[in-house]
Amino acid sequence: MIPTLVLVGRPNVGKSTLFNRLTKTRDALVADLPGLTRDRHYGHGRMGNQPFLVVDTGGFEPTAKDGIVHEMARQAESAIAEADVLLFIVDGRAGLTPQDQAIADRLRKSGRPLHLVVNKAEGMVRAMVAAEFHEMGCGDPLVISAAHGDGVRELVELALEPWVNKVGADETAAAGDDSAAVAKVPKVAIAGRPNVGKSTLINTLLGEERVIAFDMPGTTRDAIEVPFEKNGKHYTLIDTAGLRRKGRVFETIEKFSVIKTLQAVEEANVVVLMVDASQDISDQDAHIAGFAIEAGRALVLAVNKWDAVDDYRRERVKVDIGRKLNFLGFARVHYVSALKGQGIAGILGSVDKAWAAAMKKMPTPQLTRVLGAAVQKQAPPRHGLSRPKLRYAHQGGSNPPIIVIHGNALDHVPASYTRYLEGCFMEAFKLQGTPLRIQYKSSR
Ligand code: GDP
Ligand code: GDP
DSSP: OOOEEEEEOSTTSSHHHHHHHHHHHHHHHSOOOTTOOOOTTEEEEEETTEEEEEEEOOSOOTTOOSHHHHHHHHHHHHHHHHOSEEEEEEETTTOOOHHHHHHHHHHHHHOSOEEEEEESOTTSOHHHHHHHHHTTSSSSOEEOBTTTTBTHHHHHHHHHHHHHHHHHHHHHHHTTHHHHHHHHSOEEEEEOSTTSSHHHHHHHHHHHSEESOOOOOOOTTSOOEEEEEETTEEEEEEOOTTEEEETTEEEEOSOOOHHHHHHHHHHOSEEEEEEETTSOOOHHHHHHHHHHHHTTOEEEEEEEOGGGOOHHHHHHHHHHHHHHTGGGTTSEEEEOBTTTTBSHHHHHHHHHHHHHHHTOOOOHHHHHHHHHHHHHHSOOOOBTTBOOEEEEEEEEETTTTEEEEEEESGGGOOHHHHHHHHHHHHHHTTOTTSOOEEEEEEOO
16 A cells, blocks of 8 residues: 655644645646646655655644544544554744644644654754654654655655555565556446445446455555456455455455555545535545546546436536546546446446556657657747757656657646647557656756
């Protein structure tokens, strides 16, 4: 599972500044998509090959009894309970406060791995700052400046140490040909907010098809993976947010967990995003969709409960999707009834296509030809006296496909032109179903 770092601390200590810094490298890869709103509390980070999730709990006040602060504390509590690593942020300039002490007590009780992070320490003597916070009993404080970036890399390395080592060991053990097998069987996550019909869909899917191995041991913290087969094709279903097998069927037995949903999305190759046709598209739908795009996942949109809505409502839902999820233009849409088993085969067909698109091999000569044709048809706009020169392209990765464009003065290619190029590559290589990343490499 993807490790989750949860940032906790009283207001104004610099959590959101640190959050932005931790998630910046990933964000930079995501094109500036119109309509895409980011959830500022949940983000992706990456260190080397190791992805991680970052959760900012906002201003955590464990003693609040009611109102909005209490609600925030409640959400923070559930994030703390699910954290793989807690980063407890304090303000090195303000010094130690009683509120910090109260939070520290609360965090220690959680039993989760905990690092004390002293922020705003630029220009201060590390040893002295650390000494002051030692008495909190949270171990050696890590002294950083989120605003300047000092110590942030060391912080992430330390926090992720258990995973980074593990990844290295796994790779040596797997010795090559396992990765080919992994690449052939797509991991599919069925994601969506509570009650859209995820468990109904899974049961319909698995009820019809042969489930190959159903006894993966799983504690509540582990992902459950269910391999299954349909029409001779293999898939691995990843458990999402509180879906658990009970007897022969899946049930929603836990309360909805954003972190589990996002971990499953990150873990998956293809995400089936489910929305409910009887409800308007909500911010939560849009945030899950946005997160899937940031993770670069191939995506199929399933609009469920189509049996339960009339023509008026159907039109309205289509308009609503076009407006609020317009950044999902690359994804195929299916109008289905998980309950009645209508339209379900189409979803798997689109999963196959999206997966094939996500793994497409694009040879350099072809990419460069498509690039040339695109530039010929519409050149990038001038910037001052110079015009960006796009010379050739090669593939830099898969799932999502990354296209690296080489040339000169590429810093000034506008986002709108990048989107134009994306469209050209999408069409030429039939990439419908997956987001695409374009990176620029200027030579001097
Ligand atoms: P949050 O409420 O914990 O999310 O805190 P913010 O990230 O919003 O930061 C609160 C204030 O502290 C802002 O004015 C930040 O610019 C400032 N701040 C954050 N990190 C640093 C830092 O490393 N050094 C200094 N001097 N100020 C910082
Ligand atoms: P989950 O929380 O996303 O797993 O949602 P469930 O699968 O538990 O479904 C929530 C409710 O919606 C249940 O009462 C289902 O019977 C109902 N439901 C699910 N799919 C459909 C559908 O296609 N049509 C209708 N009318 N109801 C559905």
